[in-house]
Amino acid sequence: MYYLQFLLSNLGRKKARTILTLLSIMIAFLLFGLLRSLAAAFDQGAEIAGEDRLVSINKISLIQPLPEAYLPKVQALDGVDKATSANWFGGYYQDPKNQFPQFPIVAEEYFEIYKEMITLPEEQMQAWKKNRMGVVIGKALVDRFKWKIGDRIPLIGMFPKEDGSTTWEFVIEGIYEAKSKGADTSAMLMHYDYFEEARQYGKGTLGWLIIQVKDPKQSAQVAAAVDALFANSPAETKTSSEKDFAKSFAKQFGDIGLITTLILGAVFFTMLLVAGNTMAQSFRERIPELAILKTLGFSDLAVMILVLAEAIVISLIGGLAGLLLAKFFISGAAESMAATLPGLNLSNTMMLFGVGLMFLFGLLTGIIPALQGLQLNIVAALRRR
Amino acid sequence: MTALATQSLAASELLVQLKGISKAYKKGKEQVSVLSKLDLDIRRGDFLALMGPSGSGKTTLLNLLGGLDKPTAGELMIGGQRLDQMSSSQLTKWRARHVGFIFQFYNLMPVLTAEKNVELPLLLTNLSSKQRKHHVAAALELVGLSNRAKHYPSELSGGQEQRVAIARALVSDPDLLLCDEPTGDLDRATADEILSLLQTLNQQQQKTIIMVTHDPRAADHARHVLHMDKGALVDDGRVTDAEH
Ligand SMILES: Nc1ncnc2c1ncn2[C@@H]1O[C@H](COP(=O)(O)OP(=O)(O)OP(=O)(O)O)[C@@H](O)[C@H]1O
Ligand SMILES: [Mg+2]
Numbered sequence: 001m002y003y004l005q006f007l008l009s010n011l012g013r014k015k016a017r018t019i020l021t022l023l024s025i026m027i028a029f030l031l032f033g034l035l036r037s038l039a040a041a042f043d044q045g046a047e048i049a050g051e052d053r054l055v056s057i058n059k060i061s062l063i064q065p066l067p068e069a070y071l072p073k074v075q076a077l078d079g080v081d082k083a084t085s086a087n088w089f090g091g092y093y094q095d096p097k098n099q100f101p102q103f104p105i106v107a108e109e110y111f112e113i114y115k116e117m118i119t120l121p122e123e124q125m126q127a128w129k130k131n132r133m134g135v136v137i138g139k140a141l142v143d144r145f146k147w148k149i150g151d152r153i154p155l156i157g158m159f160p161k162e163d164g165s166t167t168w169e170f171v172i173e174g175i176y177e178a179k180s181k182g183a184d185t186s187a188m189l190m191h192y193d194y195f196e197e198a199r200q201y202g203k204g205t206l207g208w209l210i211i212q213v214k215d216p217k218q219s220a221q222v223a224a225a226v227d228a229l230f231a232n233s234p235a236e237t238k239t240s241s242e243k244d245f246a247k248s249f250a251k252q253f254g255d256i257g258l259i260t261t262l263i264l265g266a267v268f269f270t271m272l273l274v275a276g277n278t279m280a281q282s283f284r285e286r287i288p289e290l291a292i293l294k295t296l297g298f299s300d301l302a303v304m305i306l307v308l309a310e311a312i313v314i315s316l317i318g319g320l321a322g323l324l325l326a327k328f329f330i331s332g333a334a335e336s337m338a339a340t341l342p343g344l345n346l347s348n349t350m351m352l353f354g355v356g357l358m359f360l361f362g363l364l365t366g367i368i369p370a371l372q373g374l375q376l377n378i379v380a381a382l383r384r385r
Numbered sequence: 386m387t388a389l390a391t392q393s394l395a396a397s398e399l400l401v402q403l404k405g406i407s408k409a410y411k412k413g414k415e416q417v418s419v420l421s422k423l424d425l426d427i428r429r430g431d432f433l434a435l436m437g438p439s440g441s442g443k444t445t446l447l448n449l450l451g452g453l454d455k456p457t458a459g460e461l462m463i464g465g466q467r468l469d470q471m472s473s474s475q476l477t478k479w480r481a482r483h484v485g486f487i488f489q490f491y492n493l494m495p496v497l498t499a500e501k502n503v504e505l506p507l508l509l510t511n512l513s514s515k516q517r518k519h520h521v522a523a524a525l526e527l528v529g530l531s532n533r534a535k536h537y538p539s540e541l542s543g544g545q546e547q548r549v550a551i552a553r554a555l556v557s558d559p560d561l562l563l564c565d566e567p568t569g570d571l572d573r574a575t576a577d578e579i580l581s582l583l584q585t586l587n588q589q590q591q592k593t594i595i596m597v598t599h600d601p602r603a604a605d606h607a608r609h610v611l612h613m614d615k616g617a618l619v620d621d622g623r624v625t626d627a628e629h
Contacts, residue, residue, distance in 0.1 A: 002508060293505075294477065295486055297482070298477070298509065382453075
């Protein structure tokens with residue numbers, strides 16, 4: 001009790017400095033919380049994808065297409081349970097800012113292969129299959145654009161139609177929802193047949209193949225077999241687990257994420273450096289007081305613990321405030337950003353990790369003055385006054 | 386005179402014994418001798434003023450007596466314990482129990498109130514918080530500062546600060562009080578108050594006091610005066626009686 005009061009009164013010693021220190025630590029941990037949540041959201045697609053799914057893309061790059069004829073060949077391979085394809089539509093709604101993924105796919109095959117992740121009511125599936133211009137959208141898109149079934153949605157596409165226009169019109173026939181936690185519901189799915197028929201260029205090509213293997217233990221062999229099949233052809237394939245694919249996919253728009261991460265990371269460390277230096281400085285000023293404590297009979301260890309405890313308390317007060325603020329922001333942003341960045345969340349594990357970081361930071365800033373206190377020659381320190 | 390006589394009878398036992406105490410500092414390769422072969426006996430209940438020119442080694446001697454530093458050679462016995470043979474952590478424990486320090490510059494913790502400053506040494510004991518409060522109140526009472534218990538050092542006068550420092554030195558009830566120029570920073574009147582207080586502590590609480598001072602009038606409050614010069618006791622350690 002006494003010690004706690006002592007610690008707290010030490011914080012009140014130079015109020016302006018303490019407040020500035022606490023603020024820098026708080027901002028640093030606010031950044032930490034935001035950063036980790038963003039990174040976790042980028043990674044999330046990767047974590048839930050099952051190892052039993054493989055994705056084949058053109059070896060040159062994700063944007064290079066594959067010939068349509070590849071799909072039946074892959075489907076016929078030993079070890080392949082089923083396979084389907086997806087394309088990249090790359091459109092936006094009204095304003096280029098309104099980006100979201102749109103994939104031309106084969107309705108039943110796609111929902112079959114992702115059946116443990118997303119689900120669409122049967123009657124909506126039937127209605128969708130009957131309408132060539134029909135699309136289904138994920139729950140997150142409904143929240144974002146307030147669309148509903150029956151709405152006609154014009155999209156500006158990356159590819160022109162045969163008539164030269166880039167405006168593609170679709171009708172919403174269904175809304176799919178996530179079945180497994182964290183599954184992405186921010187995409188619009190359209191009929192490949194309609195896309196194929198209407199597009200001017202690139203007819204007969206697929207974006208990537210999605211392969212379900214019979215036995216997840218055989219994934220590596222199946223992947224190798226697929227790539228072997230098209231080796232030395234004009235369009236060689238690169239087959240990897242869906243995890244890896246999701247990662248490389250996320251990286252496409254994750255570049256901005258990377259830059260922000262780097263900048264925020266630099267700010268985080270600068271903040272901590274500044275705060276740490278200020279704290280160390282404030283301890284150095286108090287070395288004569290540490291000498292008094294030792295004169296009175298406080299052991300080296302006790303003096304050292306006192307210094308470390310204070311450093312850790314400062315770190316915890318500032319850090320927890322920052323982390324709670326981050327939690328507050330993230331929970332607020334999670335809903336409105338569900339479409340662009342699903343799975344945005346500051347997990348308890350991350351919070352705990354943050355608390356660990358606070359302890360570490362406190363230890364690091366306190367250890368040098370604490371060691372100085374430990375080695376303090378009382379006689380010399382008293383003489384200096 | 387009778388009171389003094391009975392007291393000197395009870396106090397005839399030796400509290401401090403120095404035999405051939407030397408202290409040297411290493412300065413590069415050279416050894417700088419600060420104290421050389423000091424012999425000194427101090428009786429329990431004495432109030433000793435230590436005088437001498439600047440640099441004569443008074444503070445150095447006081448630091449040895451307080452277990453803040455160790456002699457380079459010689460035997461240092463206080464209350465039957467050999468300080469020269471103790472490790473530094475043993476000395477730390479010894480200090481907490483047996484000695485109180487009073488310095489020229491009050492040396493209080495600026496962030497703690499008077500009573501919290503006084504309580505500080507008691508944290509090293511097994512006393513309960515309630516018992517500690519009790520002892521703190523008694524110590525502040527003794528130095529006449531009960532009404533300033535909740536004040537911070539910055540809210541006290543120099544003399545009051547020094548009284549708090551004395552209360553802190555007293556609170557764990559040590560036998561020995563060591564004062565290094567306790568009035569060096571105070572005006573005459575305040576200094577006299579502090580010296581009277583020390584005198585009272587010596588006479589009524591039987592505290593053995595060793596006080597370094599430059600001020601002959603301060604030395605007048607002591608029972609004995611000891612002169613130092615160039616690291617040695619003048620008159621070979623024989624103490625002169627101060628006039629009362
Ligand atoms: N750490 C040290 N290293 C070298 N020499 C030292 C050290 N500490 C003290 N001395 C020297 O020891 C001598 C005695 O110092 P001390 O502080 O004991 O003197 P003093 O009698 O208390 O003087 P003052 O009246 O000025 O306080 C001085 O010459 C001083 O320079
Ligand atoms: Mg001195």
